Amino acid sequence: MTMGPEFELIDYIRSQFAPDTGVELSATTDLVGNGILDSTAMMQLVLWIEETYQFPVELEDISPETFGTVQRLTEYVQRRTAGRRVG
Amino acid sequence: MLLPDLLIKNAKQLPDKAAVVFKDEKISFRDLDKKSAQVAARLNRLEIGPGCRVAIISESTLDSVIYFWGILKAGAESVDIPATAGREMISTALQECKPFAVVVSNQQFINLTSQGSLAGFPDLVFISDKPASDANTTSLGTHTLADICKTESIENKPLDIDENAVAVIIYTSGSTGQPKGVMLSHKNLISNVVAANEYMNLTSSDSILVSVPLYFIHGRMQLITHMNIGGTVYFSNGFQFPSEVLKELAQYKVSGFSGVPYFFTTLLRRSKLSSTYLPDLKYLLVTGGAFSLKEQAELVAAQPNAKLYMAYGQTEASPRITFSEHSSDTNKDGFCGKPLPGVRIEILDKNGTQVPSGQKGEIVVTGPNVMRGYVSGDEVSDGIIDSKGRLHTGDLGFVDAQGQLYLVGRLSQMIKSAGERIFPKEIERVINDIQGVAESVVMGIAHEMLGEEIVACIVQEPGAKQSELDIRASCLKHLSFVRTPHKIKFIDTLPRTTTGKIDHQALRRLFDADCEK
Numbered sequence: 001m002t003m004g005p006e007f008e009l010i011d012y013i014r015s016q017f018a019p020d021t022g023v024e025l026s027a028t029t030d031l032v033g034n035g036i037l038d039s040t041a042m043m044q045l046v047l048w049i050e051e052t053y054q055f056p057v058e059l060e061d062i063s064p065e066t067f068g069t070v071q072r073l074t075e076y077v078q079r080r081t082a083g084r085r086v087g
Numbered sequence: 088m089l090l091p092d093l094l095i096k097n098a099k100q101l102p103d104k105a106a107v108v109f110k111d112e113k114i115s116f117r118d119l120d121k122k123s124a125q126v127a128a129r130l131n132r133l134e135i136g137p138g139c140r141v142a143i144i145s146e147s148t149l150d151s152v153i154y155f156w157g158i159l160k161a162g163a164e165s166v167d168i169p170a171t172a173g174r175e176m177i178s179t180a181l182q183e184c185k186p187f188a189v190v191v192s193n194q195q196f197i198n199l200t201s202q203g204s205l206a207g208f209p210d211l212v213f214i215s216d217k218p219a220s221d222a223n224t225t226s227l228g229t230h231t232l233a234d235i236c237k238t239e240s241i242e243n244k245p246l247d248i249d250e251n252a253v254a255v256i257i258y259t260s261g262s263t264g265q266p267k268g269v270m271l272s273h274k275n276l277i278s279n280v281v282a283a284n285e286y287m288n289l290t291s292s293d294s295i296l297v298s299v300p301l302y303f304i305h306g307r308m309q310l311i312t313h314m315n316i317g318g319t320v321y322f323s324n325g326f327q328f329p330s331e332v333l334k335e336l337a338q339y340k341v342s343g344f345s346g347v348p349y350f351f352t353t354l355l356r357r358s359k360l361s362s363t364y365l366p367d368l369k370y371l372l373v374t375g376g377a378f379s380l381k382e383q384a385e386l387v388a389a390q391p392n393a394k395l396y397m398a399y400g401q402t403e404a405s406p407r408i409t410f411s412e413h414s415s416d417t418n419k420d421g422f423c424g425k426p427l428p429g430v431r432i433e434i435l436d437k438n439g440t441q442v443p444s445g446q447k448g449e450i451v452v453t454g455p456n457v458m459r460g461y462v463s464g465d466e467v468s469d470g471i472i473d474s475k476g477r478l479h480t481g482d483l484g485f486v487d488a489q490g491q492l493y494l495v496g497r498l499s500q501m502i503k504s505a506g507e508r509i510f511p512k513e514i515e516r517v518i519n520d521i522q523g524v525a526e527s528v529v530m531g532i533a534h535e536m537l538g539e540e541i542v543a544c545i546v547q548e549p550g551a552k553q554s555e556l557d558i559r560a561s562c563l564k565h566l567s568f569v570r571t572p573h574k575i576k577f578i579d580t581l582p583r584t585t586t587g588k589i590d591h592q593a594l595r596r597l598f599d600a601d602c603e604k
Contacts, residue, residue, distance in 0.1 A: 015556055017568060032327050038171070039326035040505045041568045043353065043536060059359055063328055 005053070005081075006074040012048060013070065017041045027071040032064070042067065049073075055080045089273045090254050091160045093314040094120055095243060101291060101317050107310075108321045108339070112149050116317070119156060122232065125239035126157020126213075129230065132239075133211060135187045137162035137248045140256065142186040143215070144168045144177060144195055147301045147322050150232045151215040152310065154190045155301070159254055162246045163187075166256040166268065167302040170195055173565040174205060180258045180266050181207030184462050192216045250274040253459055257304050259402045262469075262481075262499060264512030268462030269304075269402045278455035279405040280312045282427035286410045287370065287396065291317035295343040296335055298323040298350060299506075304406045305375055309345060326350060329358035336365055345372035347506020351386055352536050361389035374398040374407075375506035376538045377494070380420060383413050399423040399494065401508075403471065403478055405456040408432065409492050421484070421493040430454035433477070434486055447485045449498050452478040502531030504539045505569045514562070514570055518543060521561045523551025528581060528589055529572065532598050543572035544594050546581060574598060 006027055014025050018036045031037045037045065045067070046057050061067075066076045097106065098120030106116045114122070135141060141158045143165060145151040158165040168180045170192075177199065181189075188211035191199065196212060199205050210228045217233075254273045261267035295313060297320055299306040313320045321339040323332055326346075333354065336344060351373060354360045371386060371393050378397060387395055395413035400406035409432070411417050411424025426432045433441050434448040442448045457478045458466075466472040471479055481499030486492055502509045511529035518527040525546045531539030547553060555575045562571040582593040 015560065017563070032325065035171075037327055038568055039353070040349070040537065042327045043357070044568075044573075046357070059357060060330055062357055063330060067328070 004074070005077040006070060008052070009070050009073055009077070012052075013037075013045065016044065016048075025070075027074070028069050031067065031069060037067075049077065053077050053081055088277055089159070089246060089248070089250060089252075090276060090311065090314075091123075091156065091243070091246070093277075093311070094123065094156055094160075097314065097317045104291075104317065105319045106314070107149060107152050108319060109147075109149050110322075110324055114149060114153070119153060120243070121241040122153045122236055123156035123160050124241050124243045125235050126154055126232070127160035127162075127244065128239040128242075129235045130157065130161035130163060130188070131244070133188070135161055135163050135211075137246070137252065138164075140164045140166050140184050140186040141188045141190065141213075142166040142168055142181060142184065142209075143190040143302070144170050144199070145190055145192050145215040145302075146170050146195075147297070147306070148192065148216045150217075151190060151192075151301065153232060154213055154215060155310070158190075160243060160246070162248050162252070164253045164256055164270075166258070167307060168258045168266075169302045169567075170300070171567040172258075172266070173567075174199065174202070175565060176266055178206045178208070180268065181205070181209075183207075184256060184258075184268050187211060188213060190215050248273075250277070251459070255307060256462060257302070257307065257402050259304075260501075260508045260510045260513055262501070262510045262512065264510060264516045265463075266513075270459040270462060271405050272459050275405040275456055275458060276308070276311055277315070278429060279407055279427070280308065280315045282429055282456070283312070283398070283407050283410060284316065285428055286412070287372075289313075289316045289318060289343070293342045293369070294319040294321060294339070295345065296321045296323055296332070296339060296341045298326045298332060298344075298346055303375075303507075304402045305345070305347070305506075308406065326353070329353050333358045333360060333363055336368060337363065340367040342367055342369040343372065344368065344370075345374060347375035348373055348378040348382070348538055349376075349505040349536060351378065352382060355382065355385050355389060356536070361385075365390060366392070368393045370394040370396055372396045372398060374400070376503040377421075380418055383418070387413060397423070399492065401480060403458045404430075404452055404454075404480075405458065407456070408450075408452055408480070411491075419493070421495055423484070423492040423494055425489075425491055426452075427454075427456070430456060432486060432492055434484065439473070442485075444486050444488050444490075447483060447495055450480045450482045450484045450492065450494075452480060500530075502529075502539050502541065504531060504534075504537045504541055506538070507569055509541065509570055514541065514543070514566060514572065517562055517565045518545060518558065518572075521553065521558060523548050523553045524558075525551075526581060528591070528594055530591060530594060532574075532595060537569075540574070541570060541572045542574040542576070542598055544576045544578055544581065544597065546578060 097116040102117035106119045190213045212229045253270045258266045400408040409423040431453045483496040484494045514529040527545045534540035582590040
């Protein structure tokens with residue numbers, strides 16, 4: 001079964017940054033406000049997205065509007081990879 | 088002079104000026120003086136005063152800043168415990184320092200107490216952010232600033248303590264794996280900010296953007312530095328979004344920004360620092376780890392109008408030991424500059440004998456900035472403070488003929504990752520407790536962004552099949568992200584030298600091979 005970016009992102013963020021921490025992780029969870037992503041975790045996530053989805057994350061895209069929730073990240077990844085197969 | 092005197096002076100001279108600014112709220116020196124006096128009055132009424140401790144386990148909030156000054160005005164000792172430390176680490180620190188009260192945010196209060204009572208957690212609780220509901224305010228033993236400010240007196244009471252009294256205790260990583268509570272007196276901290284300002288010449292027209300948490304000495308010192316000069320401290324929303332930090336620098340028109348090397352590397356690589364004109368920015372201060380010559384040059388090129396300062400120090404030295412300004416003369420590997428006024432550096436060989444200039448050895452420090460000791464009281468038996476009262480830094484360096492210090496390495500196993508001080512044992516203890524792990528070795532290996540990256544080599548018990556993800560998940564339950572090993576190697580046995588010691592060089596080569604792939 002092919003997973004979409006939302007499932008992959010949740011899976012990666014949960015396993016890398018928030019396993020069993022008691023914080024519910026859904027597509028709309030505030031990743032920074034809930035303490036899931038600190039500054040170094042954010043940079044690891046940026047690098048992982050670049051490597052996994054094969055596009056450079058632009059400087060201005062590392063913002064709450066893009067990286068604030070998995071939902072926003074999913075939309076961003078889909079936008080940046082539109083026209084090619086992802087996942 | 089005591090630390091609260093700095094606030095009282097500013098409240099008289101600059102009453103309406105903003106002392107502290109957060110995104111959605113700010114406070115003037117006058118109001119900070121009044122509200123902190125009210126906190127002190129409440130603490131005194133609860134019989135908390137000189138010789139008593141109050142722990143702050145909170146992210147930076149306006150109320151946590153008011154509580155900090157209130158604790159000092161009560162004559163008590165403010166204990167900083169990282170809010171990001173796991174429950175066990177927080178509990179260990181609380182049980183050791185035995186605070187009479189604790190300052191926590193609502194969420195932290197819930198996190199720490201929802202899984203049953205936490206050993207060492209005191210009954211008296213002060214909430215450091217605005218309560219989501221009245222639920223906490225009515226609990227027995229729980230206090231809020233709103234309530235304190237309704238009922239307590241705004242008069243400052245004279246303090247019956249001297250400048251050598253402990254003002255601040257900062258919990259930091261210790262070589263044994265247990266957190267160490269570093270006790271710093273009023274004199275330690277004031278002497279250090281005054282001495283550093285002889286280099287920086289900051290005045291009340293200066294201001295700073297603070298991105299580091301207050302529970303690190305770096306953040307706490309910026310608060311005290313700007314209280315000394317009457318400058319405004321602006322708090323960043325955090326360093327998760329480098330471009331947002333850049334916007335804050337521009338929006339607040341601050342004259343200064345300080346951070347660990349990781350912050351500046353991130354700003355250089357992941358924000359438009361070099362193409363952003365910041366006319367008000369007078370200086371950048373890098374502290375908390377090595378910053379390469381290449382990155383120094385990049386930073387100067389990115390913001391040519393700002394001076395670049397670098398400070399070398401450690402929490403036990405309140406924290407600054409040397410200070411330097413970037414220039415073509417100082418553009419040498421490991422250069423740290425001269426000791427601060429009043430601070431003396433000696434370089435000792437393995438036998439504890441002072442070596443001549445140019446020769447390498449351990450850096451030891453004497454001066455008014457050297458800590459009062461550890462809460463655990465083992466600074467002498469651990470060899471951190473020697474019989475002459477000198478602080479042994481665990482760092483290796485040499486002093487040139489002009490008395491300027493150069494860092495060349497470490498005697499201790501301390502790791503600096505993203506500016507955080509980490510000792511391997513702290514992480515090895517967590518890994519060794521994981522089911523199926525026989526033994527482990529944690530090290531720091533060079534990393535472009537983080538300075539050093541945490542890696543672990545693990546020997547599993549026969550039949551155990553923990554994966555790298557399993558180990559990381561177990562670590563994340565107890566450790567912050569930066570302390571969780573980023574790379575893990577499973578090996579059959581730990582390589583040892585002919586003398587039976589663990590062969591760290593051989594273990595490092597396992598990760599070197601990775602980098603070459």
